[in-house]
Amino acid sequence: MTTEEGHVAGDQVRPRIRHNDYSPLAPAPIGGWRPEVPVSVIIPAYGGQHRLDLTLASLAAQTYPAHLTEVVIVDDGSAPPLRLPQIRPENTRIVTTADGWGPGHAVNTGVAATDGTVVQRVDADMILHRDHLEALLRWHHLTDILVTIGGKRFIEESPVTAAEVHEAVTGDTLTRLFDPEKTIPSTTEMTILRLDGMRSSKNPYHVCTGPTLSLHRTLFLDVGGFDTEAQRGEDTELGYRLAQAGAVFVPDLTARAVHLGLPAQQRDRGATVRTVEPYLAHRVPLRRDLRKERGRGWRVPYVEVVLDVAEASERVTRAAVNAALDGSLPDVAVTLVAPWSALPSGRHPVLTAPGFDLRMLRTGFADDPRVRLAEDVPPSATPVPFRYSGPVDVPLAPETLERMVKTVLDERIGMLVVTFPDGRTATVERTEAVGRALRLARPGEPRADVIRQTHGVRHGPADAFWPSAAEPPAAPVQAAAPQKDMRSAMAGLTEARGPAARPRAKRSWVRRLRTAIRTHYRIHP
Structure with a gap:
């Protein structure tokens, strides 16, 4: 396989997918291939024994091989405790949660108790069509950077038994048991159809709102799993972090399912939205509509500004930090990189000890939550969606950062590199492009080369972003x-x-x- 197409990592082929256009991938036809990847199906559950029985009955009739499937129900404090019904997949067990509660915590507990290559989440009120797992799992045999999402339709619960569900799923006659004309499509499904299966979506992680989702275990663990603090919106927040890690989102509506009960939005849309918005506002910076209060501080900033200050004076550094924080773009954090641990601590001559300027900076910024002191920076800014890096002695002009980020967004590029008259450069990186490059790059391959293939790289002069860039860069600080x-x-x-x-x-x-x-x-x- 050529460099433009991808490379082989172990047994996995990792194609250089452009943005979220997974069109180059060709999954095997359902029923016409040989599955090989083990899957762990995680079902978070709190009460609702009858619905759980129906879910397990549908899982027991799946076309995906039983010897490759394990099912773990995570009982999140049900009273009475949940039990295993008679109709269930062969390898099914129950584990219980501890030191926490909520769906995210329950899924994390289930993942920790299993070892399948792929993790598949299924809610305890879902009835899956017979090839649901197979439809999603066939994608994961192609590459390990995918997040697959199944389709679902809501229906009011009717009096059916587990035996009836198992028979209908086995015979692929579930539509006789649940009339398709009475089902309600999810808003997620309508979004998928409108955006060409999310191939053309700028933020495809938004479709991570359904309770049937699968991904490689390594990808799930790399991003830290679900946020256990969330009680609602945890799937969208996980999707956002997966996007920053470089994941590709593949909705497959041939993976059909019936969701028992009407969507929460129809029961009380106002309360549902109000519950989720404050949580997402702090953790998903790309939701700019949720951050309208410019004076607020947020858990995850929009842009990280990285400055190497090891050789800079205190005055120059302070000017650069102030310029970054006082610009037209709010919601910025600054990382100052220097050998902080080498500075003297404890008893030392305050006026004559080495590193006077750095010591003054350490004291001056120690209690500012917007400024972080670091000896080095990780290769990715995740979960921050953008990272700026440039010379510390060229302070950002008031609108520079906003202009650079806007260019990255408008042109959908992964990296913007601007060059000053003296040859030095400043860069804005899109974190999702960096995350994908870190997963796809061969040993020794420049990260920018991969970003050029997956998202694009633009070079340009600094005077398009610095009004005074035609002057020598050092002029503002002389x-x-x-x-x-x-x-x-x-x-x-x-x-x-x-x-x-x-x-x-x-x-x-x-x-x-x-x-x-x-x-x-x-x-x-």
Whole structure:
């Protein structure tokens, strides 16, 4: 396989999928292939024994091989405790939760108790058609960077037995038991159809709202599993982190299922939305509609600004940090990289010990939650969706960061590299592109080469983003004595008020005064 197509990692072929367009993948036809990958089906459950019995009855009739399937029901504190019914898959057991509750915590518990290559989540009120697992699992035989999502339709619960469900699923006659005309399609399914199976979606993780979802165990563990603090919205939040890790989302509506009961949005849409929005606002920065309060601080920032300050002065560093935090784009965090652990601690000569500027920076920013001191930075900014890195002595102009991020979004690129007149560069990386590159790159292959294939890389001059980029980059931080600079500026203004300058408009004089003041405080923050 060529570099443009992908490479082989172990037994897995990892194609260079562009954005979320998984069209190059060709899954085997249902019923016409030989499954080989073990799957662990995790069912979080709280009460509802009868519904669980129906779910297990449908799982017992799946076309995916029984010897490759294990089913774990995670009893999340049911009273009375859940029990195993007579009709169930061969390898089925119950585990219980501890030290927590909620669906995310329950799924994490189930994953920890299993060892299948693929993790499949199924809710305890789902009835799966006979080839549901097979339809989703065939994709995971192609590559290990996929998240597959099955279809579902809601229906009001009717009095059926587990035996009737098992017989209907086995005979592929489930539509006789549950009339398709009476089912309600999910909004997720309608979104999938509208966006060409999410191939053209800019944020395909939004379809991670259904209770039937599967992915490789390694991918699930790499992102840390579900957030156990969430009681609603945990699937969307997991989907967001999976996207930042480079996952490709594949909805397969041939994996059909019936969801017993009407969707929560129909029961009380207002309360459902209000419950989820504050949680997602803190953890999914791409939901800009949820972050309308510019003065707020958020758990996950929108952009991380990384500055190497090991050789920079305190004054230069402070100017760069202030410029990053005071720009037109809110919701920014700064990481200052330096050998902080090498600085003296405990008893030491405060005025003469090495690293005076770094020690002052450490003290000055130690209690600022927007600034982090680090010896190095991980290759990915996840879960932060964008990372900027550039010279510390070229402070960001007020709109620079916003312009660069907007360019990345508008052009759907994975990396924007701008070059200053002196040859140095500044970069904005899209975290999801970096995450995918880290998974796809061969040993020694430049990360940017992979990003160019999967998302695109753009190069351009800095003057498109820095209004004063035509000047030498060091100009904004060069300084003389404060009094001298201000006296010089004021002297120029005084001369401008003489006879030779009288014909000039008053607005011109005011503009020059403002410029002098801004110049002074930019040089001497």
